[in-house]
Amino acid sequence: MDDSLKELAALAQTSGVLVVGEARQHLEEINPATYIGKGKVQEIADLRADLAFELVIFDDELSPRQIRNLENAWDLTVLDRTALILDIFAKHARTREGALQVELAQYQYRLPRLTRRWTHLSRQTVGGVGLRGPGETQLEVDRREIRRRIAQLAAELEKVRAHRWLYRHQRKQEGIPVVAIVGYTNAGKSTLLNAVSNAGVLVEDKLFATLDPTTRRVRLTSGAEILLTDTVGFIQKLPTSLVAAFRATLEEIEDADVLLHVVDLTHPNATQQAQTVSEVLRELGVDDRPVVVALNKIDLLPDPEAAQAMAARYPYGVAISARKYVGIEQLLARIEAVLTESMVPVAVCIPYSDGALVAQFRRHGVVHRESYGVEGTRLEGFLPRRLLPMYLSFMHR
Secondary structure, three states, X not given: OXXXXXXXXXXXXXXOOOOOOOOOOOOOOOEOOOEOOHHHHXXXXXXXXXXXXXXXXXXXXXXXXXXXXXXXXXXXXXXXXXXXXXXXXXXXXXXXXXXXXXXXXXXXXXXXXXXXXXXXXXXXOOOOOOXXXXXXXXXXXXHHHHXXXXXXXXXXXXXXXXXXXXXXXXXXXXXXXXXEEEEEOOOOHHHHHHXXXXXXXXXXXXXXXXXXXXXXXXXXXXXXXXXXXXXXXXXXXXXXXXXXXXXXXXXXXXXXXEEEEEEEOOOOOHHHHHHHHHHHHHHOOOOOOOEEEEEEOHHHOOOHHHHHHHHOOOOOEEEOEOOOOEOHHHHHHHHHHHHHHHEEEEEEEEOHHHHHXXXXXXXXXXXXXXXXXXXXXXXXXXXXXXXXXHOHHHEOO
């Protein structure tokens, strides 16, 4: 609970909130009406006289009924963790696609939670926290209009995604392997991307400082090139449905041949954070990719030798300092070795009825030669080892 509340406070500060206190309660079961018990509701109400707070943020997701009851009891704005993260996303979305995704996610989240207070957004007494993006709506919100806007946003996003798909398809035809940087938010992913590519990505000591994916070409030690993509950071208690709203990032992860997992070694909960990232990757169905683990920020450790011992615990672990450019060459060599291990030469003839397999080969593999015959499409090239079983029956035909 301590760690989770500290993280919630960091999220609040990132969103521009001045935190004046915290409250906690041990309950055998959640109160379906107010989440917390009646006594705690009154206790927080009494604290307002001394602390003069205007906003209460809960560390879990609340139901529409709970938000409505608490706002009525306290006569102030109540947010949950999801709404706060959405607010930060709205603040840090830089691209058109990122802004559309944030707005869509906010509308989908708010629609079942509309209360009179949610429509009083002209006051902006807490700097608009939780209310950025599409929040500034009229006193009487028309749910039908919001549903229409959701449909409109979804249609706009499909157009943007179609353009992104063409870009990824062209990129894949070049046969350059894709490596996606994943990790807990603020682990140093953007710093690492800048270190190896001079990408110029925003680097701040804040949670979710970057949201939109950035891809850069990086030359490995052998002279071969990879495409390195920075993705949105993960965090505890981040609903998969909310992550799924940001398909630009997810599509980059799904297309990746290797995942580069950046871990902040200096964080007291580094192990738990790494586990959170692994769990989210598993929920997203991309945990079958080879993973290189970069144990970052060793320059801030009193004993850098201990970091090397920790790196040895991972099959492909490397201790680095992205800020000081320590261990970067070793990291790039490890990525190249994993890429070599994960790709196998393949020659297949796929019947025309199995066109999806041809599309998958083009998307995840490297096609050196493609021809068409009576039996089907002949492909020669390289495939990730994890996909090999799907093509075994079509080999040597």
